[in-house]
Amino acid sequence: MLDSKGFDLWSDGYDKSVNLSEEENTYPFAGYKDILGKIYQTVRNSSGKTILDIGFGTGILSKKFYDDGYTIYGIDFSEKMIEKAKEKMPAATLIKHDFINGLPASFKNRKFDFIICTYAIHHLEDSQKIKFIKELLSQLSDNNAKLLIGDVAFSTMEEMKICEEKSGDEWDDEEFYPVEETLKTAFPNIKFEKISFCSGIFTVTK
Ligand SMILES: C[S@@+](CC[C@H](N)C(=O)[O-])C[C@H]1O[C@@H](n2cnc3c(N)ncnc32)[C@H](O)[C@@H]1O
Numbered sequence: 001m002l003d004s005k006g007f008d009l010w011s012d013g014y015d016k017s018v019n020l021s022e023e024e025n026t027y028p029f030a031g032y033k034d035i036l037g038k039i040y041q042t043v044r045n046s047s048g049k050t051i052l053d054i055g056f057g058t059g060i061l062s063k064k065f066y067d068d069g070y071t072i073y074g075i076d077f078s079e080k081m082i083e084k085a086k087e088k089m090p091a092a093t094l095i096k097h098d099f100i101n102g103l104p105a106s107f108k109n110r111k112f113d114f115i116i117c118t119y120a121i122h123h124l125e126d127s128q129k130i131k132f133i134k135e136l137l138s139q140l141s142d143n144n145a146k147l148l149i150g151d152v153a154f155s156t157m158e159e160m161k162i163c164e165e166k167s168g169d170e171w172d173d174e175e176f177y178p179v180e181e182t183l184k185t186a187f188p189n190i191k192f193e194k195i196s197f198c199s200g201i202f203t204v205t206k
Contacts, residue, residue: 048113
């Protein structure tokens with residue numbers, strides 16, 4: 001699994017490698033643009049204006065909201081990713097923080113209309129994911145606010161197994177992809193939209 005230094009090294013080539021996997025429709029980024037596009041539309045079709053981006057990376061998605069006038073908060077543990085995102089969004093509140101420890105103290109007294117997390121939550125094991133999602137839900141501003149998670153994701157463990165077999169040596173054993181049937185036990189109202197053979201979007205409300 002990549003640590004913060006691994007992501008530092010990946011930061012320069014990140015946008016390119018994501019685009020390549022997306023264009024070739026291969027694991028892990030098949031469906032990437034659709035995931036970001038659909039999350040973008042969901043937020044734009046609602047009225048809230050304050051967004052927290054978990055693991056914002058180079059800021060591909062949050063920059064779009066930033067340009068539309070949204071107030072952007074974010075956490076990421078890679079200095080280089082933060083540098084790149086800060087260049088694009090100088091007025092955003094972007095904090096260096098490892099989300100294995102939950103949210104930073106300075107965000108705990110804030111509420112957000114949307115919390116978005118794309119291709120980052122798979123760094124947490126299932127029990128850590130559930131704990132973190134619970135914390136994120138408590139930071140949503142009201143009952144219309146949403147947590148939107150886009151990632152390599154599956155409806156069932158069986159579907160994930162099929163993808164693993166199909167991906168061969170490319171499959172990353174050190175990542176813990178979110179699976180609807182597992183998360184449903186902790187979050188009965190979670191919704192999953194499948195986007196490609198290896199990706200999808202979870203919507204969670206309070
Ligand atoms: C694959 S990139 C996704 C970036 C962006 N959200 C996107 O969709 O393109 C994962 C990001 O999550 C960050 N990340 C991974 N594990 C993290 C952790 N434990 N705490 C904070 N950030 C983390 C990485 O530094 C990286 O910027």
